[in-house]
Amino acid sequence: MRLLHTSDWHLGRAFHRVNMLGAQAEFFGHVVATVRERGVDAVVVSGDVYDRAVPPLSAVELFDDALHRFAELGVPTVMISGNHDSARRLGVGAGLIDRAGIHLRTEPSACGTPVLLSDAHGDVAFYGLPYLEPALVKDEFGVERAGHEAVLAAAMDRVRTDLATRAPGTRSVVLAHAFVTGGEASDSERDITVGGVAAVPAGVFDGVDYVALGHLHGCQTITERVRYSGSPLPYSFSEAEHRKSMWLVDLDADGSVTAERVDCPVPRALARIRGTLEDLLADPDLARHQEAWVEATLTDAVRPADPMARISERFPHTLSLAFDPERTPDDPAVSYAKRLAGRTDQQIAEDFVAHVRGAGPDEREQLVLRDAFDAARADEAVREVAR
Numbered sequence: 001m002r003l004l005h006t007s008d009w010h011l012g013r014a015f016h017r018v019n020m021l022g023a024q025a026e027f028f029g030h031v032v033a034t035v036r037e038r039g040v041d042a043v044v045v046s047g048d049v050y051d052r053a054v055p056p057l058s059a060v061e062l063f064d065d066a067l068h069r070f071a072e073l074g075v076p077t078v079m080i081s082g083n084h085d086s087a088r089r090l091g092v093g094a095g096l097i098d099r100a101g102i103h104l105r106t107e108p109s110a111c112g113t114p115v116l117l118s119d120a121h122g123d124v125a126f127y128g129l130p131y132l133e134p135a136l137v138k139d140e141f142g143v144e145r146a147g148h149e150a151v152l153a154a155a156m157d158r159v160r161t162d163l164a165t166r167a168p169g170t171r172s173v174v175l176a177h178a179f180v181t182g183g184e185a186s187d188s189e190r191d192i193t194v195g196g197v198a199a200v201p202a203g204v205f206d207g208v209d210y211v212a213l214g215h216l217h218g219c220q221t222i223t224e225r226v227r228y229s230g231s232p233l234p235y236s237f238s239e240a241e242h243r244k245s246m247w248l249v250d251l252d253a254d255g256s257v258t259a260e261r262v263d264c265p266v267p268r269a270l271a272r273i274r275g276t277l278e279d280l281l282a283d284p285d286l287a288r289h290q291e292a293w294v295e296a297t298l299t300d301a302v303r304p305a306d307p308m309a310r311i312s313e314r315f316p317h318t319l320s321l322a323f324d325p326e327r328t329p330d331d332p333a334v335s336y337a338k339r340l341a342g343r344t345d346q347q348i349a350e351d352f353v354a355h356v357r358g359a360g361p362d363e364r365e366q367l368v369l370r371d372a373f374d375a376a377r378a379d380e381a382v383r384e385v386a387r
Contacts (some may be wrong), residue, residue, distance in 0.1 A: 001119045003173065004040045004262075005247040007214030008032065008231035011290055012059030012083065013051035015293070016319040020233060023267045027232045028066045030265055031246075035075050038248060039264070042117055042124075043075060045323030046229065047131055047177030049084025049090060071100040078115050080105040081130040082177040082214055105175070106130050108137045112158030114172075121253035124171045127159045127208075131177040131215075135374065136250045146374065149200040152178060160207045164306075171255045174206040180204075183216045183228060188236035202226045209255040225257055232264040237295040237320060242272040268317065269294050274324075277304045281314055295320040345373055 009027075014020055035043065050059060070077045078247055079102070081087040091106030098104070103115045105128025114125035132155060134146035141154035156174070179185070181199040202222050205211045211226040217239055219230035224387050229247050234240070245261040252258075271289035273280055274297040280286065294315040298307060303323055343351075351368050354360040361369060 001041045001117070001124050001251045001343040002039055003249040003251060004031070004034060004043045004228045005046070005227065005249055006043070006232060007046035007229045008048040008217055009066060010048055010231060010235060011063055012052040012055040013235055015235060018319065021062060023063055023233055026265055028069060032069050032073060033285050035073055035106065040075055041119060043070065043077040044126070044173065044175055044212045045077065045079035046175045046212045047080045048084045048214060049079065049082070050085050052084060053086035053089065067097070067102055069213060071102060074101070076101045076103065076117055078103045078126045078128060080128040080175045080177060083131040087130055108140050111155040112162040114162065122169050122252065123167065124173060125163060125166060126173045129155050129174060129176040148198060149204060152176070152200050152204050155252055156204055171251055173210045173212060173251070174205060174208050175212045177214045178224065179215055180213060180222050182222050182281065184218055184220060186217045186236055187238035188217055189215060208349070210249060210251060210257050218242050219261060227259065233266065236268055237270055237272055240272050249304055274299065276300045277307055277310060280311060290315055292317060294318040296324045299324055299326050301325050346370060
């Protein structure tokens with residue numbers, strides 16, 4: 001069976017001030033063409049269909065059009081909700097849409113109920129694990145303490161239990177939206193950290209043939225059977241070096257996997273340039289970036305006059321302008337930034353306690369702080385669902 005694995009469409013999201021709906025529509029055309037030209041048997045979409053829980057009408061209309069185009073192909077599509085989606089909103093009408101070959105899986109309780117598709121070698125069971133917010137689903141999965149690894153492990157136990165009841169030789173595909181250890185993040189993913197631990201080990205997914213991951217925006221291979229497709233379009237300048245693509249996955253009769261990257265159309269290249277304004281305007285090596293979307297970081301000691309207007313004369317598609325003056329090592333701003341660099345919310349809070357009273361928190365107080373951060377994140381997740 002040949003699968004096309006994609007994720008993280010983020011419909012409705014702009015790239016800085018650039019509307020991306022046209023590029024997203026072009027991507028859907030590319031998906032349809034790839035399915036037809038490459039003999040795809042099923043499309044899997046691993047979450048973050050929309051960019052926010054209540055997407056703009058234009059994004060909903062684009063998604064509706066995409067669903068009709070996919071249904072007309074006659075090729076099944078399996079998709080899950082991600083942490084940006086409202087699972088309930090995305091899942092409305094799932095039972096009816098199911099009849100058209102579009103299988104929406106947004107309910108955590110249905111993790112162990114697969115979509116069964118068949119080829120000449122028998123059944124392939126597709127298990128959809130929507131984004132599992134630990135604080136919201138820990139009771140559903142019977143875990144004592146909310147954590148990504150615990151709830152995903154419990155969901156995978158349901159998958160393996162169901163798979164054991166299937167006919168011998170049944171192959172399996174899991175769709176999941178998570179941060180798996182070994183994955184490389186970018187600036188455009190929403191933080192899903194809980195209790196200071198977001199990543200889960202790839203071993204959680206042992207026992208299935210292929211795991212189609214979503215959440216991280218860079219296409220990457222965790223293991224030969226566990227892969228991220230990445231987002232089809234860039235959503236931050238941290239993705240300037242990404243090659244935007246999908247995975248074309250062949251699942252053989254014995255469950256072995258081969259995968260090929262299929263490039264996605266990108267409307268414009270990204271470039272990150274850095275230096276003094278005069279250097280950026282004069283450097284001949286930067287001519288190749290004049291038609292790119294540009295993030296420029298100026299290192300001038302004193303902020304120059306009209307920097308955006310001046311740099312846009314050479315780089316007309318400049319979307320981001322930042323200032324990072326070169327400083328001496330003893331500059332107070334440098335030392336403060338170094339103290340914060342790479343530190344978690346928990347560590348910063350503990351440092352603040354130590355600064356205020358002269359001694360850091362003990363183990364009990366550390367647990368109180370951790371619980372407070374978890375509660376705040378859970379509350380935000382509840383508000384996101386309510387929106």
